Amino acid sequence: MHIDPPREEWLNRQQRLQERMAQVGLQGCLVSQNVGIYYFTGSMQTGYLFVPVDGTPTYYVRRSLARAQAESHVRTEELISFRTFGQQLATDYPEVFPPETKTVAIGADLDVMPAQLYLRLTEAIPQASLKDASALLRIVRSVKSAFEIERISNAAAIVAKALESGIDALKEGMTELELMTVIEGELRRDGHIGLMRMRGYNQEIMTGVVAAGDAAAEPTYFDGPAGGRGLTPAGPQSSSRRPIRRNEPILIDIGCCVDGYTIDQTRTAVIGEMSTELLAAYETATAIMRHSEKQLRPGTAPEQLYAEALRIAEAAGLSEHFMGFGRDQVKFLGHGIGLEIDEWPVLARGFRDPLEPGMTIAVEPKFTFPGVGVVGVENTYLITETGCRPLTVSPERIYSKPAR
Amino acid sequence: MHIDPPREEWLNRQQRLQERMAQVGLQGCLVSQNVGIYYFTGSMQTGYLFVPVDGTPTYYVRRSLARAQAESHVRTEELISFRTFGQQLATDYPEVFPPETKTVAIGADLDVMPAQLYLRLTEAIPQASLKDASALLRIVRSVKSAFEIERISNAAAIVAKALESGIDALKEGMTELELMTVIEGELRRDGHIGLMRMRGYNQEIMTGVVAAGDAAAEPTYFDGPAGGRGLTPAGPQSSSRRPIRRNEPILIDIGCCVDGYTIDQTRTAVIGEMSTELLAAYETATAIMRHSEKQLRPGTAPEQLYAEALRIAEAAGLSEHFMGFGRDQVKFLGHGIGLEIDEWPVLARGFRDPLEPGMTIAVEPKFTFPGVGVVGVENTYLITETGCRPLTVSPERIYSKPAR
Numbered sequence: 001m002h003i004d005p006p007r008e009e010w011l012n013r014q015q016r017l018q019e020r021m022a023q024v025g026l027q028g029c030l031v032s033q034n035v036g037i038y039y040f041t042g043s044m045q046t047g048y049l050f051v052p053v054d055g056t057p058t059y060y061v062r063r064s065l066a067r068a069q070a071e072s073h074v075r076t077e078e079l080i081s082f083r084t085f086g087q088q089l090a091t092d093y094p095e096v097f098p099p100e101t102k103t104v105a106i107g108a109d110l111d112v113m114p115a116q117l118y119l120r121l122t123e124a125i126p127q128a129s130l131k132d133a134s135a136l137l138r139i140v141r142s143v144k145s146a147f148e149i150e151r152i153s154n155a156a157a158i159v160a161k162a163l164e165s166g167i168d169a170l171k172e173g174m175t176e177l178e179l180m181t182v183i184e185g186e187l188r189r190d191g192h193i194g195l196m197r198m199r200g201y202n203q204e205i206m207t208g209v210v211a212a213g214d215a216a217a218e219p220t221y222f223d224g225p226a227g228g229r230g231l232t233p234a235g236p237q238s239s240s241r242r243p244i245r246r247n248e249p250i251l252i253d254i255g256c257c258v259d260g261y262t263i264d265q266t267r268t269a270v271i272g273e274m275s276t277e278l279l280a281a282y283e284t285a286t287a288i289m290r291h292s293e294k295q296l297r298p299g300t301a302p303e304q305l306y307a308e309a310l311r312i313a314e315a316a317g318l319s320e321h322f323m324g325f326g327r328d329q330v331k332f333l334g335h336g337i338g339l340e341i342d343e344w345p346v347l348a349r350g351f352r353d354p355l356e357p358g359m360t361i362a363v364e365p366k367f368t369f370p371g372v373g374v375v376g377v378e379n380t381y382l383i384t385e386t387g388c389r390p391l392t393v394s395p396e397r398i399y400s401k402p403a404r
Numbered sequence: 405m406h407i408d409p410p411r412e413e414w415l416n417r418q419q420r421l422q423e424r425m426a427q428v429g430l431q432g433c434l435v436s437q438n439v440g441i442y443y444f445t446g447s448m449q450t451g452y453l454f455v456p457v458d459g460t461p462t463y464y465v466r467r468s469l470a471r472a473q474a475e476s477h478v479r480t481e482e483l484i485s486f487r488t489f490g491q492q493l494a495t496d497y498p499e500v501f502p503p504e505t506k507t508v509a510i511g512a513d514l515d516v517m518p519a520q521l522y523l524r525l526t527e528a529i530p531q532a533s534l535k536d537a538s539a540l541l542r543i544v545r546s547v548k549s550a551f552e553i554e555r556i557s558n559a560a561a562i563v564a565k566a567l568e569s570g571i572d573a574l575k576e577g578m579t580e581l582e583l584m585t586v587i588e589g590e591l592r593r594d595g596h597i598g599l600m601r602m603r604g605y606n607q608e609i610m611t612g613v614v615a616a617g618d619a620a621a622e623p624t625y626f627d628g629p630a631g632g633r634g635l636t637p638a639g640p641q642s643s644s645r646r647p648i649r650r651n652e653p654i655l656i657d658i659g660c661c662v663d664g665y666t667i668d669q670t671r672t673a674v675i676g677e678m679s680t681e682l683l684a685a686y687e688t689a690t691a692i693m694r695h696s697e698k699q700l701r702p703g704t705a706p707e708q709l710y711a712e713a714l715r716i717a718e719a720a721g722l723s724e725h726f727m728g729f730g731r732d733q734v735k736f737l738g739h740g741i742g743l744e745i746d747e748w749p750v751l752a753r754g755f756r757d758p759l760e761p762g763m764t765i766a767v768e769p770k771f772t773f774p775g776v777g778v779v780g781v782e783n784t785y786l787i788t789e790t791g792c793r794p795l796t797v798s799p800e801r802i803y804s805k806p807a808r
Contacts (some may be wrong), residue, residue: 034625038637043637045640067624111518114516114518114605130519132519177593188585193635193639194599195599201518202436204599219467220471221468232664233442233446234665235664236475257639258636
């Protein structure tokens, strides 16, 4: 069932990291996070990946070594003990850690590595001065290979099918959760692992959010324009037990993670008809999408897309409703997507490095009306040599069903 | 739908933390993790909870402030800016941060807080010397209130119902994933948020694992005795697409998270009959369970339960198969459970602080036979004043269906 990338791809991933490391003077990089380890090795077992600035990486595995050895495409060895990890590294990489040198600059994924582990690693590898290499790792991952693009496309086809099942099942009076359960069942049967991985601390997303009317418009901690009410303050996002009623917008912002790769898409649905105000806001969202598509090409600064979307929203008199409402707005138009849902680049102020071919980006213009609902659309695009190509395959329209 | 604990419970939780802080000389505690914040405030929005060693805590919220103010049971204020967080704390808590003092010992949840955030907080609150307070926080949470016990019992009833639906649907030739999807659908409809929260770094668990025969026995990174094959090396645990066959053990290790609280249980099923060897191992697992039940009472050292279970396994000639196989074994018999699935105490070497009334512990003796399968059982127990009481309600037996 699972297909691996071609052999040279693993080498390419590692070399792109090594180039970045050389540019900033890192002698090595220690990857501790499951997703990061998988990206460079093809395995996700517990351990650490060490990538020297020159030469061959080693995957030091605590558990399960047997499984890691069966799956990994890089040199894979037993992590003898945490306490002696520094000695093991010094023995394996004398050129990185020459005996006469006191400390060497080693990058690590400090945006996800727990502080307790960071402090313990500092003791276990006293010859390493751990630097934050999160940005490097995220930049390397932002440009996808043909293999990765195919995986995301596959996830896109699966989510499109689940949306159709959801629309088929949609009826007045069913709860958000009931509709979500139909969609989730489809996605799971097609290989969704049940979780869309997210890098941000404290962020959780399983299958996205199906939410209607005022419940969709409730503000949340979730780092997106619309999180939904959720079932409980102990799970304050996504679908709730609120019944779906006629003539209100239904936000179907869903995705899945299949073979490790994630897709994210949003469609607006309605039973009956939406008000003129909401229809106008939906049209503004699609206008932003069309305008964004023209700019999604190599060379554009990601922050420009957000700035221009803001301008279109403002011209439509909808600034306060754009990407959440009032003080609960998020300050972006979209995000990179791949093994995680919150990858780089973010379409937000401060992201100036130009778009490159191979980047995959979810663009999600949405408008929130407190007490009323959320309308909008979200597509995932691939940046090509000359522009962009949608990976999302669900037809872009309002999914309406007659009220009876 | 959601029910809050009684008003005095919030004060009690905070006071128990303050007592522990005073014992170890911490002047305050900063809680950053979503679950930790929820435990002390009743809300899970993005921000930080500061608990002084004496006096009233404050929940500093970045987003959504409106939602946090609606949900929180402690003083809730806007986090003005990350950069000035230290000044905001110094202004609000002059007794904790007296102007003449250089640095003050402040605890934090460093086992989950990312290193990057830890380093940034160290700069933003220069007057605080951040200490690892993970153990304190875990100890406080290990003893549950009547309200919490009721929530876990409620989750236990929901998972028992889902198991029945799974057993009804079980038939020869269906895949592990198909059976899991039936169970998950039931659990979701009954309020499972889709994720069983786990504190351990890189650990993921959505609904547990349904796995049969050799797939159940595959070693994994997952910090439990049996993780399962999973769908992909990028999701290397839980159910796979392997068909379930007759006369092989089917591991149904499932749980849910409802209203924030988690339950965890395991039952062994079979279509047809298991071999004498597997039946004997199952009997040893239940013997360990009966022996554990006698020791689950206030005063017992958690590590003693693990040591005695090892002894019973050894006497049965099953040491190498106990809690995983060979070098992929885990070194525990069970774990605390509540808002997270990997709470304290762990029934493992080094856990010597005696059991206390109110602790809730999942006990999971299991035996792994590579290439053949996993058998075992798991119940969650409440420690009472005089012994223990099972919270799990599913009948403890082998769930067998006839092969046709």
